[in-house]
Amino acid sequence: MRNIRKSFGGLEVLKDISLQVDRGEVVSVIGPSGSGKSTLLRCATFLETIDAGEIRYMDKSAVTTPADGAAVYAPAAELREIKRYFGLVFQQFHLFPHYSVLKNVMDAPVHVQGRPKEEARAEAMELLAKMDLAARADAYPCQLSGGQQQRVAIARALALKPEILFFDEPTSALDPELTGEVLRVIRQLAEDKMTMVVVTHEMPFARAVSNRVIFMDKGVIVEQGDPEQVFGAPSQERTKQFLRNYQR
Amino acid sequence: MSFSTMLSTMGVGMLRTCGIFFLTLLFSLPLGMVVMLLRRSRFALVRGITKIYIAVMRGTPLMLQLLAWYFGPYYLFGWSIRGYRFTAILLGFAMNYAAYFAEIYRGGMEAIPAGQYEAAAVLGYSRSQTFFKIILPQVVKTILPSVTNEVITLVKDTSLAFTLAYNEMFSLAKQIAASQTSFMPFVIAGVFYFAANYAVAFGMERREKACNYYS
Numbered sequence: 001m002r003n004i005r006k007s008f009g010g011l012e013v014l015k016d017i018s019l020q021v022d023r024g025e026v027v028s029v030i031g032p033s034g035s036g037k038s039t040l041l042r043c044a045t046f047l048e049t050i051d052a053g054e055i056r057y058m059d060k061s062a063v064t065t066p067a068d069g070a071a072v073y074a075p076a077a078e079l080r081e082i083k084r085y086f087g088l089v090f091q092q093f094h095l096f097p098h099y100s101v102l103k104n105v106m107d108a109p110v111h112v113q114g115r116p117k118e119e120a121r122a123e124a125m126e127l128l129a130k131m132d133l134a135a136r137a138d139a140y141p142c143q144l145s146g147g148q149q150q151r152v153a154i155a156r157a158l159a160l161k162p163e164i165l166f167f168d169e170p171t172s173a174l175d176p177e178l179t180g181e182v183l184r185v186i187r188q189l190a191e192d193k194m195t196m197v198v199v200t201h202e203m204p205f206a207r208a209v210s211n212r213v214i215f216m217d218k219g220v221i222v223e224q225g226d227p228e229q230v231f232g233a234p235s236q237e238r239t240k241q242f243l244r245n246y247q248r
Numbered sequence: 249m250s251f252s253t254m255l256s257t258m259g260v261g262m263l264r265t266c267g268i269f270f271l272t273l274l275f276s277l278p279l280g281m282v283v284m285l286l287r288r289s290r291f292a293l294v295r296g297i298t299k300i301y302i303a304v305m306r307g308t309p310l311m312l313q314l315l316a317w318y319f320g321p322y323y324l325f326g327w328s329i330r331g332y333r334f335t336a337i338l339l340g341f342a343m344n345y346a347a348y349f350a351e352i353y354r355g356g357m358e359a360i361p362a363g364q365y366e367a368a369a370v371l372g373y374s375r376s377q378t379f380f381k382i383i384l385p386q387v388v389k390t391i392l393p394s395v396t397n398e399v400i401t402l403v404k405d406t407s408l409a410f411t412l413a414y415n416e417m418f419s420l421a422k423q424i425a426a427s428q429t430s431f432m433p434f435v436i437a438g439v440f441y442f443a444a445n446y447a448v449a450f451g452m453e454r455r456e457k458a459c460n461y462y463s
Contacts, residue, residue, distance in 0.1 A: 045370050083372045094367035098385045111381070112372040160371065 003065075004053035006036075006043055013039045014050070015219040021164065021197060026190045028206035028227070029199045031216035032242060037199045040216070041166050044197075045088045046079060057085040058163065084113070087157030091169040093149045095141040095156070101128065102137040105155045113160060120159070127155040131185060147178030151185055158189075165189070167198040203246045207231045215239045251432065254424055258436055261417030268337060268406045268416060269444075273399065275342035280349025287354060298350075305347035311411045314340040318412050337409050345402060352394045356387035389459040396452040403444045 006014040013036045021027055029037045042048040044055065046062070050071050055063040062082050065071045073079065095104050106124035109115045128134045131151040141149050150170060157165055167186065171179040183205050189196060190209045200206055206213055207227045214224040215236075223236045234240045286298040305313070318336040321327040329335075360383055368378040407418035415423075417440060421433035 047366055047369065080372065083370070086370075088370045090363060090367065092363055094361070094363035096364070096367070096382055098389070107381075108371040108373070111377060156371070 001040075001044060001056075002054040004040070004043060004055070005051045006039055006048065007051055013219050014043065017053075017216075017219070017221060019214070019221070021195060023163070023195050024193045025195055025212060026210045027197045027212045027214060028210040029197065029214045029216060030201070030203065030206055030242075031222075034218075035216040036219045037216050038168055041088065041168050041197070041199055045086055045166055046083065047088075049073065057082050060085075084160065085163045086166060087160060087162035087164075088166045088168065089150070089153050089157050089170050091172050093141075093146070093153045093173070095149055095153055097141050100138050100140055101133065101144070101152050104141070104152055105159050108156065109159050124155070124159055127158055128152075130188075131155050132181075145178060146174045147181045150174065150178075150182045154182075154185055154189075164195040164197065167196065167200070169199050169201065171200065171202060203231070203243070215242065217242070254428075254430075254433055255436060257424060258417055258420050258433060258440075261415060261420035262440060264409075264415065265406045265417040265440075268341060268409055269402060271338055272341040272345055272402060272406075275338065276345035276349055279342060279346035280353055283346050283350035284353040284357070287350060288357070302347045302350060305344050306351075310340065310344050310405060311408050313344055314408060314411045316340075317343075333412055333414060337412055337414055341402075341405070345398065348398050349395070352391050352398065353387065355394070356391035357383070359390050360386055389456075392452060392456050392459065396449060399448050399452070400445050403448065404441060 001017065001019045004014050004017045004019075005012070017036070017040060019027075019040070029040065031037050039048060043050045050063060052065045052069075052071050053063065054061070054065060060078070060082050061074060062079060063071050063073050074082070096107075099107060102121070102124055105127060106117075106120040109120040109123070110117055125134060125137065128137055131154065133148060133151055133155070136144060136148065141152065144152065150173075154165075154170075170186065171182050174182065179202070183202065186196070186198065187205075187209050198206070198210070210227050212224060213227045213230040215222045215230060215234075215238075217238055223230055223234060223239045229235075230239065231243065234243060283298060283302070286294055287302070289295050289298070314337065317340040318333070321329060321332070364382055364386070365378060368382050373382065406416055409416045410419040410422075418437055421437040424433040425431065
């Protein structure tokens with residue numbers, strides 16, 4: 001993403017943000033509420049349209065901005081192709097309540113990617129087993145705890161075999177006990193070299209798991225770098241101020 | 249008149265009442281969906297016209313609308329259509345109930361959290377896939393009680409067809425009661441309406457239970 005600008009009405013939420021993620025990298029995005037972290041993810045996943053800037057995935061260009069003005073998006077068919085490259089895990093999970101756990105995970109591969117049903121089912125069960133939820137395949141989301149639902153949501157995103165996974169505060173809606181099980185899954189994904197961008201408030205987790213940490217505030221990237229450097233010896237005053245809240 | 253004769257005479261009326269009932273539902277349930285989609289259109293003009301339509305249908309008595317549908321073509325355009333009576337009845341009922349169903353559907357749609365649309369979008373579902381696979385089943389579950397209400401109202405509203413001199417069951421009941429000076433036809437009518445509504449409520453409750461595997 002290069003030089004992204006995004007405003008809602010009169011409020012400029014993203015002011016010239018540039019971000020590059022390489023394969024296998026795990027990037028954490030931290031920052032106070034209202035800093036634009038979620039908006040950044042939503043722009044990256046086409047849930048919001050940017051006002052200016054460029055977005056590219058792999059070798060395909062999704063959005064460009066000509067010299068004179070507003071961002072131009074690629075045609076719908078092209079965007080559909082690009083969507084296959086990424087997945088998004090929401091803070092509120094947003095599982096489909098009328099589908100069983102198994103169907104939540106295997107439905108998109110079958111109906112969006114056209115994979116054969118049996119293959120999708122087998123892969124879905126494999127994913128659920130990795131999440132420790134194979135036994136709950138026939139349950140409905142309303143019967144699961146928040147942590148379980150989030151793990152199903154992660155499985156659902158992974159089922160489409162994305163190149164990069166975005167996480168929008170995946171544990172913010174969970175109590176501390178359930179947070180752990182989801183973080184464990186994300187840690188495992190990091191070990192499996194899944195490319196990920198995680199917006200999170202879980203500082204110790206961000207420090208331990210990421211290759212790179214980005215601190216955002218008021219629509220700009222204030223500081224980014226190696227987790228040890230950003231957490232241990234932040235160079236910007238604002239970063240220090242923010243992290244102070246997380247040091248006892 | 250013996251009881252069984254009364255019953256068989258009214259039987260014709262019952263068939264006609266059922267005819268109005270089923271045909272109205274057949275047309276107004278899908279038409280309500282169309283109206284609801286128009287109401288949510290991107291074009292302000294389409295939305296505006298739809299809102300006026302809904303307001304008029306819900307804001308004026310059905311009896312009045314039936315008269316308008318029946319006499320309108322003649323007084324407005326000078327058309328005299330043969331065999332128009334039943335068509336006018338169906339038009340009146342279907343257009344009226346479509347407006348009510350449209351608002352019920354709209355309520356159900358607006359109760360769906362935006363996150364469902366977003367999750368579907370990110371997963372790559374097309375707009376029609378999202379609507380039919382993800383949104384609609386959830387909407388159906390939400391609106392069943394409201395739809396049941398309207399259907400029960402429709403059972404009873406069928407008697408308004410007497411406005412257009414259509415001899416459905418209730419008008420027949422009145423005629424027989426008057427000529428035979430007996431209250432029995434009304435009792436039969438009452439039992440019929442109650443039984444019909446009981447069947448509707450029973451069927452809808454089963455539908456609700458079927459949808460209730462998640463909540």
